[in-house]
Amino acid sequence: MTAKDFDQAVCLEEYAFKYRLSEVEKLERKEVMQKREINLGSFVDNQLAAKLHILPLQLFLGDEKLEFGGVAGVATWPEFRRTGHIHQLLMRSFAEMKEQGFTLSMLHPFLIKFYRKFGYEVTNYTYKYDLTPKDIPTYQTAGFCKRVAFEQEKATLKKLYKDEASQYGLMMNRDDWWWEKRVISEQDTIIIYYNRAGDALGYLIADINASHLRIKEFVYQSIDACQGLLQWLKNHDSMVNSITLVAQPNHSFAFYLDNPRIPLIKKAYFMSRIIDFSGFMKKYPYITAKEKVRLLFKLEDEHASWNNGKWLITFEDRKCKQVEKVDQATNVDINFEANINSITALLLGSESLENLQIFGKIIVKEEKIRWDDISQINKPHLFDFF
Incomplete structure (x- = not known):
């Protein structure tokens, strides 16, 4: 695909993923295609029949930082489905990623068994706790929680995230653009936990909708930080009835709640493939x-x-x-x-x-x-x- 095909690509995305973009959002989407993606399309009589995008990204793997290709926006018009377009695009994407030096690829599948046919396998899961403020004990911590803006504490958040990400595999190495456009949204609340000396030891990113509080990221480097952030959640007891907390697989704080009998949903999330x-x-x-x-x-x-x-x-x-x-x-x-x-x-x-x-x-x-x-x-x- 070239820039002249981007209008067709946006139109296909809107249809396939059931959303509508404003004219300003369409311009922004096309700018991202131009500057941050490798765009592949399959055409029939000059009409875009199917497409996918390769996002050149970087992840943590032990002490290594590895370039990888994130495959996204895979879509086909219904009249062209099951005629081999996606098969051809995926094959082209593998050759393109190899040429670009990406040894690994990741994607979020619409159907796991479909992508298994092309060599991808489930590697990442989400871990979601459903709880209420009443499930959390009352904690007294030595430090304090502070509401911050991303621009104000960008360096602090990036360091806390990097320290956490390096303990796992396949966590993204985020650049500033990714933080600002893909992680933080306007309605998000960012809370950083500081110890008595003023050292940042944890953070969370939350959004509140009606009577539900959703925690998108929950990172802590000490028990005190964990308890301080949990206390911040508990302090919503007059505002929300339920909390969803997206956690890491190594987290075990649920054991120490007043009510550890809370649902934990583990769900297949991303797939990976060695290119x-x-x-x-x-x-x-x-x-x-x-x-x-x-x-x-x-x-x-x-x-x-x-x-x-x-x-x-x-x-x-x-x-x-x-x-x-x-x-x-x-x-x-x-x-x-x-x-x-x-x-x-x-x-x-x-x-x-x-x-x-x-x-x-x-x-x-x-x-x-x-x-x-x-x-x-x-x-x-x-x-x-x-």
């Missing part, structure tokens, strides 16, 4: 072995042929030292055989090797060492949406 296996393994940060380790992956990838085959990966001193495509290999410590979906789930930590084996998704021969003894994978998580 360039060789490039991805060269930066893979989760191997902890100091001694030399040789891993052999027999990989099947129907839609990215460059990934197919046997890959011998050598790690030493926790770093990838060599990636080579081979016909045969000797002195291998662990052999893996699977498709790109299961290898993605394993390497990104969304599913354990044991479970993948139990459900017949991977064949493994641990010849000399165990995978769990040489790897330590940060649990994947994602606050954002695209």
